Amino acid sequence: MIFGAITNSWREQLPSHTVKELVGAAMQKGAKHIELRQTCLGECETGAGDDWRPNLEKLQELVEAYPSLTFDLAMALPCLTQKIDPAGEMFQAALAGAKIVGGAQPHLRVVDPAPLEGPWTSPSDIPEEALGLAGLATEAARQGVIMSMENSSLPIRNMAMLVEQVRSMVSEAAGAGLGLCPDPTNQLRRFPDSDPLAELDALPLDMIKIVHFKQMGEGATHLSVDEGDLDCLRMRDLLDAKGYAEAAIMEIPSDAAVFDNLESSFHYLNS
Numbered sequence: 001m002i003f004g005a006i007t008n009s010w011r012e013q014l015p016s017h018t019v020k021e022l023v024g025a026a027m028q029k030g031a032k033h034i035e036l037r038q039t040c041l042g043e044c045e046t047g048a049g050d051d052w053r054p055n056l057e058k059l060q061e062l063v064e065a066y067p068s069l070t071f072d073l074a075m076a077l078p079c080l081t082q083k084i085d086p087a088g089e090m091f092q093a094a095l096a097g098a099k100i101v102g103g104a105q106p107h108l109r110v111v112d113p114a115p116l117e118g119p120w121t122s123p124s125d126i127p128e129e130a131l132g133l134a135g136l137a138t139e140a141a142r143q144g145v146i147m148s149m150e151n152s153s154l155p156i157r158n159m160a161m162l163v164e165q166v167r168s169m170v171s172e173a174a175g176a177g178l179g180l181c182p183d184p185t186n187q188l189r190r191f192p193d194s195d196p197l198a199e200l201d202a203l204p205l206d207m208i209k210i211v212h213f214k215q216m217g218e219g220a221t222h223l224s225v226d227e228g229d230l231d232c233l234r235m236r237d238l239l240d241a242k243g244y245a246e247a248a249i250m251e252i253p254s255d256a257a258v259f260d261n262l263e264s265s266f267h268y269l270n271s
Contacts, residue, residue, distance in 0.1 A: 001211075001239055001248040002070065003266050004033030007040040011254040014042050020062050027069060029263040033247040034066075035109065035210070036101060038075035038094075050090060054097030063101050070247065072107035072210060073098040079149070080112040080130040080162075086139035098145050108140060109181050109210055111150040118154045119191070123165045130162055133178070134169040141174035148209035150181040155191055156199040163207055179209035183251070185216055185230050197231065201238045208244055211235075212251045213269065221253050225265035236269050 005026040007014075013022055019042040023034050036059070038045065044058040054073065063071055075094055077084060084091060098108040120126060133149075140147040151159045159180050167175030180203065184196035200208075213235065214221060217228035225232050239248070250265040252258065 001236075001244055001246060002032045003030065003269065004035060004070075004247050004249050005031040005262055006035040006037050006074070006212075006249050006251050008037040009250075009252050009254055009258050009262070011040060012256060012258065013254075014040060018042055019044050020065055023062065023066055023069070025259050026262060027066060029259050030266045031069070031262065033070045033072075033249070035072050035074050035247070035249050036062075036097075038073075052090065053093045054100075056096060056100055059097055059100045063103070070103065071101040072109055072247065073101055074109040074111075076113050077110040078112050078114050079110060079133055079136060080116060080127070080154075081114040083129055083132045084136060086135045091136065091139070095140060095143050095145050099143065102145070106143075106145040107148065107209065108145050109148045109150065111152050111181075113152055116153040118158055120154070120158045120161060123161060126162055126165055131166065131169070133162070133166045134174075137166060137178040138170050138174045141171070141177040146177045146179070146209055148179045148181045150183050150212065151186055152183075153190065155187050155194055156180070156182050156184070156196055157202070160199075160203055160207060176206065179207045181210045181212060182208060183212040183214070184235060185212070185214045185221075188229055189216060192229075197235055197238060200235065201242075205242050205244060208239075208242070208246070210247045210249065211239065211244070212249050213265070214251045223255050223257070224252055224261040224268070225250055226268050232269065233271070 098106040187196035215228040
């Protein structure tokens, strides 16, 4: 898999540095992929909330400065709790940004941060708003963009149930382009008695589009990926055994030493 970083790890550095500079710092520490997260893009975005837009010209400059890296675009999108218009300005702008940064395979990763009632026990529990993903996935596929969803309020198995249901509603091409960004630590935080790695292992390979590594212990997020509540080395081994070869993001918290923490995360997973 391709180890990488995410720009929301750099909140502390962003006021005094450009995203272009910070991407370079991550690359020097060994990052091969960068997840460009909405609200943490500095010169590469404008506005906030519904008025957020990627700055396409600045994104183009960024990716051209680092031809050896791969990128995806990530955003908060209430696509499980609201009906999102696939033709709406913000979603269209996000697809345009994903196409600029994604090279041969554009990728838009989304997360709905709103609370959801769950876990679901069957597809009949899926709210109508969440099934609106069918329209978003169809539009993303029409433009050649992969779309993945990170688990936040729901366990990984429920996100897989949703993808399977939406895949049954759309074309084969649109269904193939829709998948998940599994984040087992997100699940542990909300469902501490669950086994997110077993749920990750149960996913078909084609449903895993990108993954997040992070660690926690005693309720607090660790500054780097290391030993803690989640067996991150087991997670690595499960993904390797599946033949997963896409991006693996170190979603570590912002910190003055974030780039050293990023490097130590890479070293730990390479151990």
